[in-house]
Amino acid sequence: MPTLTVLLLLWAIGSYSFPATSDTHKQDVDMVQNYLQKYYNLERGTSRSGEQKSSDLVAEKLKQMQKFFGLKVTGKPDAETLNVMKQPRCGVPDVAQFKSTPRSFQWERTHLTYRITNYTPDLPKKDVDHMIEKAFELWSNVSVLTFTKVFEGEADILISFYWRDHRDNSPFDGPGGGLAHAFLPGKEIGGDIHFDEEETWTNDFRNYNLYYVAAHELGHSLGINHIHDIGSLMYPAYIYYGDIQLSQKDIKAINALYGEHKEKYFGRPKEPQVTKEPQVPQACDTKLTFDAVTKVSRDLFFFKNRFFLRTDDSQQEVDFNGISLFWPLVGAGVDAAYEIAIRNEVFFFRGSKYWAFNGDQPKYGYPRDIHSSFGFPGKVKKIDAAVHQEETGKTYFFVANKYWRYDEYKKSMDTGYPKAIIRDFPGIGKKVDAVFQNDGFFYFFCGTRQYQFDPKTKRILSLLKTNSWFNCK
Known part of the structure; x- marks a missing residue:
């Protein structure tokens, strides 16, 4: 299938934002082709005379797949699309009739x-x-x-x-x-x-x-x-x-x-094993709260229960996805997260464990324990929020009504901590749900409120809604 392979290869090269070898591109091209054929009925084989038709068909199948998984619909095999394609899954197609048989789609008896x-x-x-x-x-x-x-x-x-x-x-x-x-x-x-x-x-x-x-x-x-x-x-x-x-x-x-x-x-003494459908966060819900927020590259990631919301600089696109779909090792639920952009590292915390990633690739040797790695006392069971300050190389950890400051270069906690949150971050309250840094400012999420805070002057600059980063009317 030379035409399709060349088409996908060109798209793949244009879709990557990181260096990759031609062998890597070829593997991804093969994966995309096989994935669309297996799960989205992409026809096998094409001819040179049908090059444009083949190109349109591949783009259409990619859009179909991206829409199904709640990805940004581009019709191109971008990094997010490739990441989803690499996830383990059911072998049944997502479109048309899976594993077709001559029978109808239901049993005739119960x-x-x-x-x-x-x-x-x-x-x-x-x-x-x-x-x-x-x-x-x-x-x-x-x-x-x-x-x-x-x-x-x-x-x-x-x-x-x-x-x-x-x-x-x-x-x-x-x-x-x-x-x-x-x-x-x-x-x-x-x-x-x-x-x-x-x-x-x-x-x-x-x-x-x-x-x-x-x-x-x-x-x-x-x-x-x-x-x-x-x-x-x-x-x-x-x-x-x-x-x-x-x-x-x-x-x-x-x-x-x-x-x-x-x-x-x-009629049964035992209740059936059924619960309400898990709530997918609604970006424009006025009562929306978050468990964690962090920047990854130029995008913002907002974590709620086992889902995350993603928005880019334009604030026009908000994607809803499962945490385990993109970071399967982390599982469901994130207590805190922060990025060290200069190292392309992202850290996720859940309970007393934390994971480190380079982009979407897990780093070796994780999860690790927050007590042995950072020096938290045993009474600290989880991290409420965390943020890395690029200018100083310090990471702030918020736990209950106190906060710690960690030196990423010395790999040790600064002396004199923990301190009371209200002492150095006046006005935001005693407890922090989530926090991230943008353009030198800290953005604290406390319940349904968001505070833009200047760490240099220790002043609140503005009070915002938690969903102010989304394109809500």
């Missing part, structure tokens, strides 16, 4: 059987059985569907672990990439779930949680497509928060296919 045909050596057999059973219970609790496990013979849904090419026209790609896939309801292979045996399957946060992936793939087996809402279990990227639940959109999707059985909600 009682189904399943059988586990083989087991991964990564986990004890009883753990696999338990996690698969929980995945079925998750969907059964909110629908009219019931499931029975069988141990031999035929079953509606067969669950298997496979390597690479396993003769279903959807070969696995090795560690990372596509983790598993499933087929629509129907006869023969319809409804079956396949896990990539080259992945490392676990029952916790390490590598890939089998229960989480099984629950997602079962949604496909029952007839549900991917949902672009990052709070949904049916979101295509692997984002495991430790709490596996169905969003309202997941429940609406399963009930649209099979109907709702109200007795299941009220």
Whole structure:
């Protein structure tokens, strides 16, 4: 496919803001091409006479992918787009009909059987059985569907672990990439779930949680497509928060296919495992508060729960994304964050641990402990806010009603700290939710208020809304 390859290569070169070798570009070009073919139905093969048509088609597919994941829609394989493409995910396409079969998109009956045909050596057999059973219970609790496990013979849904090419026209790609896939309801292979045996399957946060992936793939087996809402279990990227639940959109999707059985909600002594759909921050909410704020390069990142909002200098674009999608090692939730721009380093804090990144690439040897690294006393359980002052090389850490000052060059806390926040930052209150520096000023976020503060004169210059950085009417 020479025309498509050249097209993508030229775009990739123009999209990078950091040095990269031609080999790196070639790898990214191949990845983009394969990703769009696999998940967005980009046609394979083209001709020189169809060069412009091919170019338009690739751009359209890229826009489709970017819109689905809530990225800036450029039609080009920019750094953010490449980052999302590199994330582990479900092997089912995001568009059209995934793993098509001759059957309709739902089962004709509501009682189904399943059988586990083989087991991964990564986990004890009883753990696999338990996690698969929980995945079925998750969907059964909110629908009219019931499931029975069988141990031999035929079953509606067969669950298997496979390597690479396993003769279903959807070969696995090795560690990372596509983790598993499933087929629509129907006869023969319809409804079956396949896990990539080259992945490392676990029952916790390490590598890939089998229960989480099984629950997602079962949604496909029952007839549900991917949902672009990052709070949904049916979101295509692997984002495991430790709490596996169905969003309202997941429940609406399963009930649209099979109907709702109200007795299941009220007839059981145990409440179904359902919560309200996670709240995605709304940029123009007048009551919006933040957990952390930091600059990364020239963009501002605003963190709230397990999401972040991003805005550029123009304030015209605000992107909503999951923290784990861009910084998977950090997981869900950020207490504090700061950037040392001269080193291209960004630090994220959660609880007593912190992570360091060069851009979006994790640094080796993290997470580390805040007590052994910075010298915080044991009573400090987490950092509320942090900001680095470029002019002095000092980093300020805010904890409850006090603050510490850390020398990034000496790698030690300055003497005489902690000090009371109200002493050196009068007027902002006793506690700080988030803070960042811009053009020499500190911007403190305290509840729904934001203060522009001059650290030289120790004066508040202006009082702002927390969402003043967004293009709100």
